[in-house]
Amino acid sequence: MxxxxxxxxxxxxxxxxxxxxxxxxxxxxxxxxxxxxxxxxxxxxxxxxxxxxxxxxxxxxxxxxxxxxxxxxxxxxxxxxxxxxxxxxxxxxxxxxxxxxxxxxxxxxxxxxxxxxxxLRHARYQRLKERLKASDDANDFSELFAPALxxxxxxxxxxxxxxxxxxxxxxxxxxxxxxxxxxxxxxxxxxxxxxxxxxxxxxVDAPSAPSPAFEDRAHFLSIGNFRHAPNWDAVLWMKTMIWPLIRAQLPEAQLHIYGAYTPPKATALHNAAQGFHVMNWAEDALQVMSAARVCLAPLRFGAGIKGKIVDAMLCGTPNVTTPIGAEAMHREQPWPGAVTQTAREFADCAVRLYKDKDLWMSAQSHGQILLAERYQxxxxxxxxxxxxxxxxxxxxxxxxxxxxxxxxxxxxxxxxxxxxxxxxxxxxx
The missing domain is CATH 3.40.50.2000 (Glycogen Phosphorylase B;)
Known part of the structure; x- marks a missing residue:
């Protein structure tokens, strides 16, 4: 036959x-x-x-x-x-x-x-630009994060x-x-x-091998293609508002920012003295994600669901993000880290996750459950x-x-x- x-x-x-x-x-x-x-x-x-x-x-x-x-x-x-x-x-x-x-x-x-x-992404971008023109408050963008359909x-x-x-x-x-x-x-x-x-x-399949332990990890990480406008905007918000708040609590903290197609305007933000490192493209995104202790994704606009956050869960790396970053990703499941609305709240949650091993491990386990239940x-x-x-x-x-x-x-x-x-x-x- x-x-x-x-x-x-x-x-x-x-x-x-x-x-x-x-x-x-x-x-x-x-x-x-x-x-x-x-x-x-x-x-x-x-x-x-x-x-x-x-x-x-x-x-x-x-x-x-x-x-x-x-x-x-x-x-x-x-x-x-x-x-x-x-x-x-x-x-x-x-x-x-x-x-x-x-x-x-x-x-x-x-x-x-x-x-x-x-x-949807474009309309949210326009709203963000209007908000930035209307106010010089770079801390609180909560009115952008959860509008009704x-x-x-x-x-x-x-x-x-x-x-x-x-x-x-x-x-x-x-x-x-x-x-x-x-x-x-x-x-x-x-x-x-x-x-x-x-x-x-x-x-994505949940990883079979255990990821590096809390003690074996160091630094904060942010990752994303620089040609994607939400990623570039997130870097700017980190540089101007969030990262100084984190460094005030953790003076030795280091942030490594990876992304394909790094433009000169991003490279110009690199400042080793401030612990703000623009690292260009990562040959192996999962490897650098696994080495980091906390992933930062301060997205002020966007749509869809976020690959960087799925990668963080795959690597057992807790993350801090906004309601835009978490949208459509977890339903009623606990978030593998923290979802925040202001720069101050973002920085405080990032520092807590970085320092508190029990909180960190709990967030990591939430990520493993989420992968198994929603992304198989x-x-x-x-x-x-x-x-x-x-x-x-x-x-x-x-x-x-x-x-x-x-x-x-x-x-x-x-x-x-x-x-x-x-x-x-x-x-x-």
Missing amino acids: TQPPATKVLVIGYVWPEPRSSAASGHVMQILDTFLQQGWDITFSSPAGTGEHRADLTSLGIREVPIELNNSSFDTFVSELAPDIVLFDQFMMEEQFGWRVEKHCPDALRVLETSDLQS REEFEFMADTDLAKREIAALYRCDLNLMISEVEIELLVEQFKLPRNLLHWCPLM PSIHGPALIEKLLYCQQHLAQLRRDNFTGSMLRHHHHKSTQYMAQWIEAKNRH
Whole structure:
């Protein structure tokens, strides 16, 4: 009896994955690994240039095919590949290539990996900037941290970014959401059908080996890709407000800040005399995280869930963060460290965790429980495959039920097609 052909998956990436540089790329790699475990045939394409920390996909058995924006060569490529599933990595890729996929592979399941809700992150950034202009108080940002979903909707609803992003969600057959808070926002406020959204958080196995003990660790650590605006803002808040408060209580304290693509403006903050060390990129993020005693993540805005905090739990490193950092990560479970609203509270909690071994060990155990209960690949991987197969089997009905999506595809794809063809013709002359 002949085996049925393997499911063909085309992933169209906003960038080539760099899992050691960003949580978004790490999540893409976790999804790819889930597909590989099914024996699926995977092709990864991107119009982006190659970054210096990119993953070697070919070594995993994944084909790499560069593609171009506004170029009909993609039409030939996708027609010949004839994928069963097309996964768009970030909504901009659906905007660019969605109409071509629909035209040449109409029966392919179209899936969007959102990474985080970018329009939510952008709206929160605008609110932070307004708050910084209105007040020079760098201590208390609590009014930014826990608005009701209705307030979030009202900040987002008039923005171009929200209209673009949520239209892309409607146009796809399924959207992978990393945050349950974002699912509730989309369903309750933007009125998206819940069956268009699938919760797929970061998927990591709890470590089997014990992590270094309290006594064998030293220093505070902060980590994050500097190209990601929330990370740069967190560094600025630490430098100007939080770190001086920590040093006042722990005069010998040292903070090591790691991040890919460190810009000169970040390097300029390095000050060894203040114990404020900007360390550039970490070759092994888990190794430096395991050596630190406490992870600091003072995020004043952002969306999704935080890879740096999952890494801290993996390494048994308690963390101090804000409600933005903790959002959608723990539900009712105790937090593996502290969630704080002001710079003063942040510094006090960081110092307490650093000095109190019992408190530190309790926080570490909370992280291990949280990993096991919310981030297991053995739970989320099969759930993702089951959902994809269900959508494939019921595709015609799902599309019929999603009339808003088909209407948006009809109008958007026509206009995008004509614009792309005009750009391509212009580029030939």
